[in-house]
Amino acid sequence: xxxxxxxxxxxxxxxxxxxxxxxxxxxxxxxxxxxxxxxxxxxxxxxxxxxxxxxxxxxxxxxxxxxxxxxxxxxxxxxxxxxxxxxxxxxxxxxxxxxxxxxxxxxxxxxxxxxxxxxxxxxxxxxxxxxxxxxxxxxxxxxxxxxxxxxxxxxxxxxxxxxxxxxxxxxxxxxxxxxxxxxxxxxxxxxxxxxxxxxxxxxxxxxxxxxxxxxxxxxxxxxxxxxxxxxxxxxxx
Numbered sequence: 001x002x003x004x005x006x007x008x009x010x011x012x013x014x015x016x017x018x019x020x021x022x023x024x025x026x027x028x029x030x031x032x033x034x035x036x037x038x039x040x041x042x043x044x045x046x047x048x049x050x051x052x053x054x055x056x057x058x059x060x061x062x063x064x065x066x067x068x069x070x071x072x073x074x075x076x077x078x079x080x081x082x083x084x085x086x087x088x089x090x091x092x093x094x095x096x097x098x099x100x101x102x103x104x105x106x107x108x109x110x111x112x113x114x115x116x117x118x119x120x121x122x123x124x125x126x127x128x129x130x131x132x133x134x135x136x137x138x139x140x141x142x143x144x145x146x147x148x149x150x151x152x153x154x155x156x157x158x159x160x161x162x163x164x165x166x167x168x169x170x171x172x173x174x175x176x177x178x179x180x181x182x183x184x185x186x187x188x189x190x191x192x193x194x195x196x197x198x199x200x201x202x203x204x205x206x207x208x209x210x211x212x213x214x215x216x217x218x219x220x221x222x223x224x225x226x227x228x229x230x231x232x233x234x235x236x237x
Contacts, residue, residue, distance in 0.1 A: 020076055023125050024054045029134045029146035034105050036142050038233040041105050044098060050106060052134075052146055059084065061110075066094040068103055070110060083119040084110065109136060109144040118142075124192030126221075133221070133229075135192035145231060160230065161222055167235035170211040172220070179203050180224050188219040210236055 031050030034041040043050060052061040054074070059082075062069020072087030089111070094100050111117055118138040126133040132148035161176050174185070180202045187196040187210070195213070200206050210218075213236045220232040 019079065021080075021125055023132060024123070024134070025056070027132065027134075027148045028053055029148065030150045031106065031144065032133070032147045032229055033145040033231050034102075034109065034143070035145065035231065035233065036105060036108070040231060041102065044102055052144075061106075062090075063099075063103055063106075066099060066103065068094075070107060077120055080124060081120050081122050084117040084121070087111070087115070087117060089115060106144060109138050109142045122191065126186070126188060126192060126194045131223075133192075135188075137190075137192070147229070160228075161232065163220060163232050163234055167237040168210055169237050170209065171207045172210050172234060173205065173207045174202075174220075174222070175205045176202070177204070182225050184223045186221040186223070187213070188221060190217045190219070192219075210234075 029052040059074040060071040134146040183202045
């Protein structure tokens with residue numbers, strides 16, 4: 001028998017609202033990655049989806065694989081910031097513990113183990129041609145990354161790339177066990193702002209110059225020709 005548990009909780013509500021990027025509401029956002037303590041957590045496979053939708057005063061996200069989701073009121077407290085309130089979480093029991101673990105990691109960006117909202121939540125939209133990426137960051141630094149379109153099967157394979165040295169002073173090396181082909185490499189700030197884009201014909205190893213970056217934490221977004229995307233976190237010293 002399927003078990004559905006309904007939780008209700010309320011967080012601090014702000015009466016002020018702010019103008020938001022209209023692209024936030026124009027897309028269904030498809031989960032690409034969850035970053036916790038600098039580690040990537042990719043969806044398990046192409047049938048295990050995660051989607052997110054924004055409305056003017058409402059937000060919903062979930063996984064149809066387990067008919068699991070979170071929805072509730074959203075209060076915009078800044079041009080790129082919002083709080084959640086009166087959130088309802090629907091959780092159906094799944095037999096696969098790996099699926100449950102991944103769902104828990106995804107939702108941990110928004111709520112803690114007691115289902116208390118982790119307000120405020122910051123968001124940034126990165127535009128890469130016709131492709132858009134939504135990055136949600138909570139106060140703990142956990143991030144959920146979404147695409148403006150669903151990803152292919154290739155996007156759910158194991159991580160293909162590694163980077164070193166990390167921290168880096170001048171050069172960041174990118175390596176892989178596979179010959180990938182053409183790559184788009186994007187450097188993003190910790191807030192998700194696009195700082196640099198490079199197009200590289202990749203053959204198992206390459207390097208990029210990061211000497212002009214200020215000291216701090218950055219994200220390296222690597223996209224191949226098939227649409228597969230990986231996000232790596234690195235430190236510039």
